[in-house]
Amino acid sequence: GAGVSQSPRYKVAKRGQDVALRCDPISGHVSLFWYQQALGQGPEFLTYFQNEAQLDKSGLPSDRFFAERPEGSVSTLKIQRTQQEDSAVYLCASSLASQGLYEQYFGPGTRLTVT
């Protein structure tokens, strides 16, 4: 079946521009996660949704980052007034249910480059 998909795969933004990154999770998956992966680093947690509820946004680095999942399926990560330090791969993952026991399925990522 279809896995997690993300779009766009690559995004180049000028400093100060707003960007929106989309994630389509596996159908029926309750949990959705966003991670940020800087070059040469492991992924770092940004935020978590259970259905449409954003239950944890402790990893969002600033108030320029905003995420939503209004109908409990597709999610969008928005970054306002992008800065060079926002350059990274943004990964989305979904899992069947909440709790740490369930496998997370990752999308291919969106590589954001801020110039």
Place this chain on the structure above:
Amino acid sequence: AQRVTQPEKLLSVFKGAPVELKCNYSYSGSPELFWYVQYSRQRLQLLLRHISRESIKGFTADLNKGETSFHLKKPFAQEEDSAMYYCALSGRSNTGKLIFGQGTTLQVKP
């Protein structure tokens, strides 16, 4: 502090040699430990988790709570094992968010 440490950025071995990728963690509570793998041009995927005690593609990992380690081992490396490996942990009672190490690139030479 919750942290996962993978001390080696690169591990290079010859085909047929044993492999051990190190992972140490710090977590106050009962963590779930995982190994994720990313092959070239593929997405991140789960390799194994400690709770299932499986051997996947010949890899095993034992959780050592005394040493707070979860090292990944394989007795005989294959060229197709070349990839980036990430150790990760999650709290049993939390949302399932993963805390990753920095990753180790495994290079298996012919």
